[in-house]
Amino acid sequence: MYQEVILDHYKNPHGRGLRDGDAEVHHVNPTCGDEITLRVRYDGDTVADVSYEGQGCSISQASASVLNELLVGKNLAEARRVQETFLELMQSKGQLTPDDAMEDVLEDAVAFAGVSKYPARVKCALLSWMAWKDATAQALGESPVKEKTA
């Protein structure tokens, strides 16, 4: 699970810290308490920035760093394709060996293939990606937030 690439991103995260954005979301992984606050900024339909802050394990931290590296600069359609491909890989329960096409899309993120065997960690790997999806939907005015409180 702990590929060199993952440990590298964990120790030297890309784009960490909160900067200006069009929308901000806060996601929590209730099973372990991992949290992320993530902002997106769009420039037309280009992902101008993804900034984030949070606490979490090496997998969730590295995953956010990889996300930043991969998505910033891409246009929305491309970025969504990366997100969906990453989701597919993560939900594969270790059954999927990334082919060349997938590697082209995911680049460093293919290193997470091994994580998909560990259901408890899949959520860590996906935390920032789900947050990005949510933030993007909000930035584009597609969805409201809903919360229930005791």
Added chain:
Amino acid sequence: MYQEVILDHYKNPHGRGLRDGDAEVHHVNPTCGDEITLRVRYDGDTVADVSYEGQGCSISQASASVLNELLVGKNLAEARRVQETFLELMQSKGQLTPDDAMEDVLEDAVAFAGVSKYPARVKCALLSWMAWKDATAQALGESPVKEKTA
């Protein structure tokens, strides 16, 4: 379990039917729906009458009949001794073989010894006896009734 004596009392019950009394109670065996309405009448401290009506199995019917036969005419202390001895026998889980002294007190009621091996039926055998105890307490002003309703 089905001693001849029990079947006899079942087929030819003593003192069945409701007559005048000083107190009336209604008891139910929730596990099987057996019900008894029982009245006691006291003449000083003599059990002048125990009258009853209800529906139930041979054990509960025969037991009420035996109760009537045994208790009517006795004074309260004697009657209570019979009731307590019967209770002891019924709670013995088949471990107790009635000795002569017990037979003297219980007479026909010793036939119920075998019932005590069957936990589900012990309540049937005790239904009228518990009702009598309750009714007596009420007749003597010792206890109120308490009920809870949905």
Added chain:
Amino acid sequence: MTSSRPGLPGLLDTEAIRKDFPVLDRQIHDGKRLVYLDNAATSQKPRQVLDALNTYYERHNANVHRGVHVLAEEATALYEGARDKVAAFVNAPSRDEVIFTKNASESLNLVANMLGWADEPYRVDHETEIVITEMEHHSNIVPWQLLAQRTGAKLKWFGLTDDGRLDLSNLDEVITEKTKVVSFTLVSNIMGTVNPVEEIVRRAQEVNALVVVDASQAAPHMVLDVQAIQADFVAFTGHKMCGPTGIGVLWGRQELLEDLPPFLGGGEMIETVSMHSSTYAPAPHKFEAGTPPIAQAVGLGAAVDYLSGIGMDAIAAHEHALTGYAVQRLQDVPDLRIIGPGTAEDRGAAISFVLGDIHPHDVGQVLDEQGIAVRVGHHCARPVCLRYGIPATTRASFYLYSTPAEVDALVEGLEYVRNFFG
């Protein structure tokens, strides 16, 4: 797995099936072979289910959902895998609609409580009505009585016809614009009646009432398709369908589960907790507070596999044939009166009867002495006994391992009972 017996088409190969159930070899009262006809109370468990329990405890036992170690992952996969199996078994649109409870009673209480604490449009309050039927199990009566008492809502019900069917002649007066919820049993546990779901659901939908179906006596015996019956909630219980005790199911429509408030609070059902406030996990976890019945869910999954392996249609056909045979033979017993439908049409495999004025307790006891296990009493459906003016009934109920020879044993046993008290 179907054997044919002259005159009884559709029977299963019970000889093979019975080998899976250790308890059926049991001898009682000095060597009498057990004739177990108390299946509506609880079913016996096949070896396959016991194996699943043992394997779980001997190899995989751990608490679920929160662990990163191997056992915790295995236990979680087994537990959530059981949810997948149950979801498929009832044709649920989504696995997240399957909530594990401890029994059907908890499932029904869960619905009643959700509706009591809900916001509009679901909230049951003093201006609304709750509809049930006179043939409900106490577990589908008392929760609604409590809800009515605590909210001021009015409890109404459908009565019964003389032959043990729902009297729906006043359908439109019982279910009205004020009705918020209609809860009824698919199959009566005391009379075996199979109820006309479609007619009731149609009327409930007209007035926007939620429909709760108690499928405790259906899930073990027939194909149960929550989409086909168009209910909003369906409850059933594991121990009656070859599963362990301690596990029940509530299926509910996803959007309802999202909107309705939680019932029990605690670990597992939360998203985040602070001393000041908490937020809840999405369904099904929102409704599963605390460590769930993990092994029991796994056992229920194995039970569902076992039943599906034989085929719910085949099981239904077997029981239908056997019930037809039993109804016919019982009607030949003098003084015997069936309480409930007098034929095998639209009826499950539970048959209640009274035998002259011999009390059911006595019937059951004397049958037991012959090795025949039936249930006696009001079967947690006392209003049915009140309706038919009887204190109790004797109930014989069949399952996939029951045989015509066991029906014969019952009939002979009843003859003996008659002579004994005659």
Added chain:
Amino acid sequence: MTSSRPGLPGLLDTEAIRKDFPVLDRQIHDGKRLVYLDNAATSQKPRQVLDALNTYYERHNANVHRGVHVLAEEATALYEGARDKVAAFVNAPSRDEVIFTKNASESLNLVANMLGWADEPYRVDHETEIVITEMEHHSNIVPWQLLAQRTGAKLKWFGLTDDGRLDLSNLDEVITEKTKVVSFTLVSNIMGTVNPVEEIVRRAQEVNALVVVDASQAAPHMVLDVQAIQADFVAFTGHKMCGPTGIGVLWGRQELLEDLPPFLGGGEMIETVSMHSSTYAPAPHKFEAGTPPIAQAVGLGAAVDYLSGIGMDAIAAHEHALTGYAVQRLQDVPDLRIIGPGTAEDRGAAISFVLGDIHPHDVGQVLDEQGIAVRVGHHCARPVCLRYGIPATTRASFYLYSTPAEVDALVEGLEYVRNFFG
């Protein structure tokens, strides 16, 4: 059954004990021996408990309380026999004070709901206060939050000191004349802290508040005497004390159980039912709606026999010795910070810690690769993590079969973790 190891008096003969637990032989990750240190989440089950379950299902399985046939009588005797065993185990004045639930969470919700629906003097309403502590398990927080929210009562709590103890310096301000109920854990599941029951109970009794004790982490590990602690309710859960999943216990004082209203409605909990109204059975049945977790109660009875056979005092001594050893060895691991008491005094066998800035998820995962099962996260006690400003902890927790060698394995494993992420 006590072996002595230099410097660690009081250890049990774990070699013998471990033979009773099949899962402890399990090898994971290519032949690594399982080191199971996740006992605060759930315990493993001895062969004796599995045997009791199998015997129940293979020979005696039937529904309880309502049958006159042999199996029903046997099942009832086994189920009620388990109640006797549990009553003796906690020194309950009466067996009828022992209610079987599905887990500790249900037990605690049951109390909260009884008090919400109770008549005076017990009723919790908007004029009253509920007191808990900041170290509660979510299962002893959320039910009270829900109760407070639904009744308008005010929820208050005791905070924590820096070394993981309850801060009772403001005892008299937190528990006041308005307090109706005080609910707290005997032993913290996250920090291992053993709380000073006497002091809290004394103050609660001064103001006539009911005392609820969450003994989920106590019952498995030490002598639990409900009379000695003078609580009104005590909750615990079977799966943490060698019993099956799917079974919990609520002990309550008889007069309270008589006066308080039921929670779940259904079969078994009634005295008599009509469509118009119902009356309830006396406790414990009043609080056990539906078919109970029969096999699971029987399994818990066997677990209690097993634990008593070894002796709760001996188990406590074993864990105390092991915890002392573990605390001392862990404090030698660089960058390791224990969250909770730093000694073995007044502490149970659960030890939480953080290791530098390596996230507990990573600690747990890398330990798992070495065969060591610990729990990571907030352990359903998130307010404790908030209090100490940490996202989560790694928790190792011991039981009667844990050994000093396993402590050594943990310490070595942690060294490896540090190097891996170093």
